[in-house]
Amino acid sequence: MLKVGIIGATGYAGGELVRILTGHREAKIQWYGSRSYIDKKYADVYQNMFEIVEDVCRDDNLLELAKEVNVIFTATPQGFCASLMNEEILSHTKVIDLSADYRIKDVQVYEKWYGIEHKSPQFIEEAVYGLCEINREKIKNARLLANPGCYPTCSTLAVYPLAKEGLIDMSTLIIDAKSGTSGAGRGAKVDNLFCEVNENIKAYGVANHRHTPEIEEQLGYAAQKPVTLNFTPHLVPMNRGILVTAYAALNRETSYEEVKSIYDKYYAKERFVRVLNQGVCPQTKWVEGSNYVDVNFVIDERTGRVIMMGAMDNLVKGAAGQAVQNMNLMFGLPESMGLELVPMFP
């Protein structure tokens, strides 16, 4: 039985970690870290956990925690994990960081897009980017795991096969993404009030969203050359779900069957990536609450482009679910343990 600590357990991603780990046979949460709610019962913060979780919230002492548990999840603001990381912590425990601190290999890119100084760049090289379907083998041996961002997970998985096989012109790639509001976190901000989000849709972070360089880096590995792309996120009046619609010019004429076979080559054996049938567009509702990413594509012969689509639950595969998938890999457990969540519809 793995002993688990969570830092940032009362944010939405932290809450989802608790939901998932509560149903995990080989893991037990020992530490519900939450600076805002120290000494308060966790179930008083998240009433859904009433009579399920009896623990109280505790402070964020990373080193003390490291000595108590086998793995720490940090679901904390950018910069937090990097500011505390050191060799001693990693000598005691494994760390799965849900923030962006160790996702980007070039520290200058990180500092430019996030606007903060990286406090422990010496661990960036060691950190493994935890997109399980792509980096599975590396993940198994990681001490420090950078859990991918929500948009990057969905975007990368939707585009990866065609980028990897060189079928698309990466310089033409445009990713238009739509997210539910839980992605904005549980902070009390006017912009995220019900009345501001409901009956509304908007783009935000146009041409400067922080997930852009993360997607570019990962798709650059696939394409084996630097990628510069447009990424535009939109806020949608729903709690959960990310939908990605990506556009790229095809490098040559191709057929539905050929492209389908490429997607199948990478995903047919993947438990959590479902390549939908021809003509079926991914919908976020079909994956809600689960660790699935649904992907599909349409070839537009008129324009010579392919439209690639992906849908997932931003809090599961886009955060806590993938983090648990990574934990399973890092500790030699079956990859899908605790993630046998059937999507909830409606």
Place this chain on the structure above:
Amino acid sequence: MLKVGIIGATGYAGGELVRILTGHREAKIQWYGSRSYIDKKYADVYQNMFEIVEDVCRDDNLLELAKEVNVIFTATPQGFCASLMNEEILSHTKVIDLSADYRIKDVQVYEKWYGIEHKSPQFIEEAVYGLCEINREKIKNARLLANPGCYPTCSTLAVYPLAKEGLIDMSTLIIDAKSGTSGAGRGAKVDNLFCEVNENIKAYGVANHRHTPEIEEQLGYAAQKPVTLNFTPHLVPMNRGILVTAYAALNRETSYEEVKSIYDKYYAKERFVRVLNQGVCPQTKWVEGSNYVDVNFVIDERTGRVIMMGAMDNLVKGAAGQAVQNMNLMFGLPESMGLELVPMFP
């Protein structure tokens, strides 16, 4: 391993049965009955089940099905189950009927409120009303189980302890209920279109909703005398959830502690009924996707009334979850098997 058949597998309650039973270790669905989608892949109707359910939908042959399976769930319109029921079917299999056909013991009451003739009244007496927390022992031996309605489940459980203990004047009982839209089913009706429901709330079935006599009958058993009450349902712009707010005059002065102890007397050991802490009002979101009913109460000394509240997921404890809970009881399985669903928030 129980062999299970579902009639009406493509309605919302049927879909929820599939979701829950897919995660049940001791049950396997053998028959996905759906008159509307015969020969169509189930996962093409409910895309969330893609790569999870491979079966196709089949016709509704109840007798043939009875010979193949240990238990049949009928998630079908009123009158359907009653019109086909016979001794032969019940000699082969157990039946859990999610419609109202066998819920009401007085066939005249049924026929008056539902406006249809009951085709097999001879089975009404035998049928057991499957409100597990109240009828647990009878359920264990049932062949034919009447799964309670969604509103009656939440209403009855919120009021039951005080009715049973004689603390409230049953002639003053008023139940004001609010439901998500999945309770209206998956039929294509203008009234249930997104644009008609969204940004809207209304009462419906005022003073004549069919769940009224069912609630009256069950609370009458508790109070040991006939009960006539007001029940008013409302349609709320959300997918899932029922909230009940019930009002009754107290028969005598009492205290928070006394009333709390009465609720605890009936529910402290119940896995799926959670009596919340003082001052916490039930919210549907805190139970979404789970089999929990959250209840609580407030004493209003100014008016001498008690306000009783309950919240649950109408598709789980209000339909499919309770049906599986009944199945577990009927087959000697642990009552919560397959129902260890942690509520999903947000």
Place this chain on the structure above:
Amino acid sequence: MLKVGIIGATGYAGGELVRILTGHREAKIQWYGSRSYIDKKYADVYQNMFEIVEDVCRDDNLLELAKEVNVIFTATPQGFCASLMNEEILSHTKVIDLSADYRIKDVQVYEKWYGIEHKSPQFIEEAVYGLCEINREKIKNARLLANPGCYPTCSTLAVYPLAKEGLIDMSTLIIDAKSGTSGAGRGAKVDNLFCEVNENIKAYGVANHRHTPEIEEQLGYAAQKPVTLNFTPHLVPMNRGILVTAYAALNRETSYEEVKSIYDKYYAKERFVRVLNQGVCPQTKWVEGSNYVDVNFVIDERTGRVIMMGAMDNLVKGAAGQAVQNMNLMFGLPESMGLELVPMFP
């Protein structure tokens, strides 16, 4: 042309005042008061007003403002208006207060339910309660107008005719109300975040909501005796709208026709109260954006009760629209001027 000042112009009620007054032929807003956004362009706070309102927000100097305008609307927190009111202000201008400061005639009741000291009780007697359909004549001569609360407006109008005519037993009155989230204001609170409200419904303020004594007082005038009642508000995942479902025992047998004629007696000539046809339940969506209150009732012969229902837009008839209706009356303008707003559907 009336010169108008608004204090609290950047709250939701303040914003609705701006929307309505912008379309009013005889009124011009001179002062957009907003402590939080001083010197910021109003249209930068409420982007819907871009190219419509060019003014900047100003501080809340009530006396200075009083000298500049004919009427001041105070859409401010409880206590604010009372703390600044004085004879000099009222000698220069009329004041329409959208807070609760002058609604309740018994200052002890106010102080008990609101938990604050009233700073200018000497003006309470003079202040006129601005429920136009009931206090029309008094309103015409008011200097200081107490604009009714949202719940009290809808609750009172739904129940008033039967209370006034003595047809219902006031000691049995229960009001179960449901409101959209704009009623909670634009403050940045976790409880009002999109993800906390969406797909959720809850009761709040059970047995202690501040609007209770206001409703009791108004219905007490109608019934000509003190009234004590239950009032329970619920938060509904929609922006706008209040629905009231009220229950009371009938004092004697009656008929649909008789009750209908009573409602018509009071409302047939009222522009903004619509008594719906038999069998039609009010829906908030049917009045959205307009100053209408839709009311109707159902007699339940089984229980001897009548169910009274009302629906309105909480920001219009429940706040800004009624305030403008009051302004029109106070200045001798046609009562519906600027309020010819057709409800928006869907």
Place this chain on the structure above:
Amino acid sequence: MLKVGIIGATGYAGGELVRILTGHREAKIQWYGSRSYIDKKYADVYQNMFEIVEDVCRDDNLLELAKEVNVIFTATPQGFCASLMNEEILSHTKVIDLSADYRIKDVQVYEKWYGIEHKSPQFIEEAVYGLCEINREKIKNARLLANPGCYPTCSTLAVYPLAKEGLIDMSTLIIDAKSGTSGAGRGAKVDNLFCEVNENIKAYGVANHRHTPEIEEQLGYAAQKPVTLNFTPHLVPMNRGILVTAYAALNRETSYEEVKSIYDKYYAKERFVRVLNQGVCPQTKWVEGSNYVDVNFVIDERTGRVIMMGAMDNLVKGAAGQAVQNMNLMFGLPESMGLELVPMFP
């Protein structure tokens, strides 16, 4: 006073025509055509119109109607208007067709994308495409007006200035659009049920949506050469609103100021197109209920592309509002008469 007839008055666009025309000083609806609700009171279909509209619905006799009114709005399915149009009708009245029948000049393109035969191609050349901001002069003299589609209105207006000025490479143009559900109409379809749309987002009509050739034709006129583009609509869980996010490569280096001046060149004097301030992204909620289109853009120097955005209410500027704007132009009335609708927020 213009006499107006509406065919299809009980669809969502028809209902919006009624809402807007009810507030128009120089127009009076004489004929509420609705095949589905003949002889039923209009206000019984749209309860928001209770006590506002007293008329009953009538059949769809276009010729008879033509003799009674000055202008007919046809808010009807594709093919309906074309199947009935003839010279005699147009000799009696003007026709504003909200369907696609006369929008596309090349009848073969129409028949290919819509999959139906055009029954009156002889009127296509005469028909004027009613995008007021672009075709104002032609509209003034039109007998037969093709009211633009919702997506084409928003898409064209967002892109038009840069297409017209040759600043963007039209072969790279990608339009990713998001729409509220009222765009799908009031037909009773499972796909548009509340529970299917709520908490969900999906693309549809990928690479084959019927609005594609309409957008291509209009932007082709602007660019003075044929345009082929990608257009992908998405269904968003909200009632109203369309958001367009469009991407194109810039033909040369440019600056914010230059692009802004181009937008201003075309829209500064336009009442209903608002070019937002730098950095402000259009949101559908800021225009809800009004005839505004909000547009803005962001230059992405990294990719050499410009992201163009537009937001409007699909039922107003995208349908009924623009139709009334066209009517005003066709009859020499002030263009904004009846359209002084202030956006409703929240």
